[in-house]
Amino acid sequence: MGRWEPDAQGRMARAALELYAERGYEQTTVQDIAERAGVTERTYFRYFADKREVLFDGAHTLERLAVAGVAEAPADAGPLDAAGAGVVRGCDALADRYERARTRAGVVAANPGLQERELLKMAALGTAVAAALRERGVAAPAAALAAEAAVAAFRVGFEAWVASDGGRGLDDHVRAALADLRALAAG
Amino acid sequence: MGRWEPDAQGRMARAALELYAERGYEQTTVQDIAERAGVTERTYFRYFADKREVLFDGAHTLERLAVAGVAEAPADAGPLDAAGAGVVRGCDALADRYERARTRAGVVAANPGLQERELLKMAALGTAVAAALRERGVAAPAAALAAEAAVAAFRVGFEAWVASDGGRGLDDHVRAALADLRALAAG
DNA sequence: TACGGTGATGACAGCGACTGACATCACGGT
DNA sequence: ACCGTGATGTCAGTCGCTGTCATCACCGTA
Numbered sequence: 001m002g003r004w005e006p007d008a009q010g011r012m013a014r015a016a017l018e019l020y021a022e023r024g025y026e027q028t029t030v031q032d033i034a035e036r037a038g039v040t041e042r043t044y045f046r047y048f049a050d051k052r053e054v055l056f057d058g059a060h061t062l063e064r065l066a067v068a069g070v071a072e073a074p075a076d077a078g079p080l081d082a083a084g085a086g087v088v089r090g091c092d093a094l095a096d097r098y099e100r101a102r103t104r105a106g107v108v109a110a111n112p113g114l115q116e117r118e119l120l121k122m123a124a125l126g127t128a129v130a131a132a133l134r135e136r137g138v139a140a141p142a143a144a145l146a147a148e149a150a151v152a153a154f155r156v157g158f159e160a161w162v163a164s165d166g167g168r169g170l171d172d173h174v175r176a177a178l179a180d181l182r183a184l185a186a187g
Numbered sequence: 188m189g190r191w192e193p194d195a196q197g198r199m200a201r202a203a204l205e206l207y208a209e210r211g212y213e214q215t216t217v218q219d220i221a222e223r224a225g226v227t228e229r230t231y232f233r234y235f236a237d238k239r240e241v242l243f244d245g246a247h248t249l250e251r252l253a254v255a256g257v258a259e260a261p262a263d264a265g266p267l268d269a270a271g272a273g274v275v276r277g278c279d280a281l282a283d284r285y286e287r288a289r290t291r292a293g294v295v296a297a298n299p300g301l302q303e304r305e306l307l308k309m310a311a312l313g314t315a316v317a318a319a320l321r322e323r324g325v326a327a328p329a330a331a332l333a334a335e336a337a338v339a340a341f342r343v344g345f346e347a348w349v350a351s352d353g354g355r356g357l358d359d360h361v362r363a364a365l366a367d368l369r370a371l372a373a374g
Numbered sequence: 375t376a377c378g379g380t381g382a383t384g385a386c387a388g389c390g391a392c393t394g395a396c397a398t399c400a401c402g403g404t
Numbered sequence: 405a406c407c408g409t410g411a412t413g414t415c416a417g418t419c420g421c422t423g424t425c426a427t428c429a430c431c432g433t434a
Binding site: 078079080112115116117119120122123141142144145146148149152153155156177180181182184185186 | 265266267299302303304306307309310328329331332333335336339340342343347364367368369371372373
């Protein structure tokens with residue numbers, strides 16, 4: 001693999017997921033990833049902030065979709081409805097990547113450090129959704145709570161999805177979690 | 188400070204918070220903390236797993252209180268009520284430490300790495316509360332969602348507390364967030 | 375008092391994550 | 405053929421973190 005092969009970032013992301021899944025996150029060095037991708041360690045750190053970030057380069061897409069979903073929710077939808085519409089829209093970012101999502105979820109579940117990063121991304125998603133809600137005129141505290149609740153439902157739905165056989169879509173699971181949440185709060 | 192002065196852990200925790208607040212987390216080395224506490228770097232890592240953990244040694248107390256609060260909630264309380272009672276009970280762990288909590292919150296807010304750790308602790312709190320709810324006979328999915336929601340309310344309440352002048356107690360803010368959450372879900 | 379066991383600490387070497395500085399390379403335009 | 409530009413390689417260095425072993429203070433016991 002030459003020095004100027006295209007898609008260095010994609011090669012590194014794939015190499016990292018493979019290695020993390022094969023031998024574990026801690027047993028993989030950044031140099032291992034760089035070698036498999038045909039670059040040097042220094043180049044890795046030009047694309048990814050640290051050893052973990054390579055697993056989270058799709059987070060931005062998810063966030064962008066969710067914000068769009070909130071903005072385009074019906075005008076008469078309440079805060080929780082709008083936030084729910086956002087995270088359901090975000091599901092499009094992962095819809096056709098069930099296998100990869102499953103592998104990745106297994107890697108993350110096996111390492112607390114990676115869980116930390118995932119939680120930070122989810123928190124950022126919540127912040128973005130909350131901002132989108134305020135854009136709709138929702139008051140700040142209600143926006144924060146509705147966003148947090150919707151993101152919690154997304155997480156629960158995501159976990160159910162990767163634990164399933166993939167027969168139903170991620171969005172189905174997330175919608176079910178949102179419905180559960182409403183039932184809970186009412187009870 | 189001699190080699191065998193008592194309360195090495197407490198000294199290190201105080202030194203770390205001071206240094207993180209004075210010059211920032213990244214500008215502080217573990218050796219700086221160890222020196223101010225009168226120990227060596229190696230001793231630091233015998234008490235704390237890493238450079239961040241020194242700010243989170245109270246998390247266990249919070250978790251234990253919350254679990255007790257859930258277990259002792261009225262038998263006829265719903266899942267969200269019981270989870271809410273848990274996080275309200277957890278407030279006792281911080282009730283008389285407003286100043287320290289404020290300083291610590293500022294340090295954490297200034298560093299994404301510390302936010303990650305805080306999120307992990309909150310997730311662990313949610314897991315523990317969910318387990319306590321299942322102990323009460325709540326079904327697994329409902330327990331997870333109720334716990335997540337209650338922890339979200341705790342976080343919102345905590346943020347309001349440290350942003351306030353400390354006139355009202357942390358538990359007041361958390362109770363208000365829980366009430367907001369109910370109103371939201373109903374709307 | 376002398377002695378030995380025990381737990382905490384210090385000293386040291388080493389790996390790996392991450393960064394800054396500078397050289398080098400491929401490519402496109404002139 | 406030349407040059408500017410951006411991506412990459414090379415190198416040195418700091419810091420987080422760990423394993424290993426020696427050392428120290430304390431405590432019980434003879």
